[in-house]
Amino acid sequence: MPAHTSPADLYRHSLRLLLDKDIPAWVDLWAENGVMEFPFAPQGWPGRLEGKEAVAAYMRHYPDHIDLHDIRDVRIHQTTEPDVIVVEMRGVGRVVETGGPFDMTYIAVVTFQDGLISSYRDYWNPLAVQEPGVGFVASGTR
Known part of the structure; x- marks a missing residue:
């Protein structure tokens, strides 16, 4: 997508890609030096991924x-900073291993720089991983 495309x-x-x-x-x-953070990550889970390669490995x-x-x-809420939303x-789907439902609510603060994600703070609910069938999903992606 063109670099002048809006953050939203x-x-x-x-x-759509996900x-x-x-x-x-x-x-x-x-961005090559992009950072993904999980401020509510439970103990033993990554709290911060630094760089595009670390994000790629995680995902x-x-x-x-x-x-x-x-x-x-x-x-999607615009902020007073034009590159931050x-x-x-x-997210709704199913847990592949168990076939059980996947239903997770997220709040994210995302910063773009030159049309690329430079910072992504993912405020997902860590209590959801304690629900039957969901714990494997999250631990399998860490």
């Missing part, structure tokens, strides 16, 4: 663990 449009494109299970194309949306097997069917309730959304 870039983010919507990233969601639904298409095109992780390499999703990773291509990241590489995501479709093997979570079969994401839909991303619902997407609300706050996103609310809900």
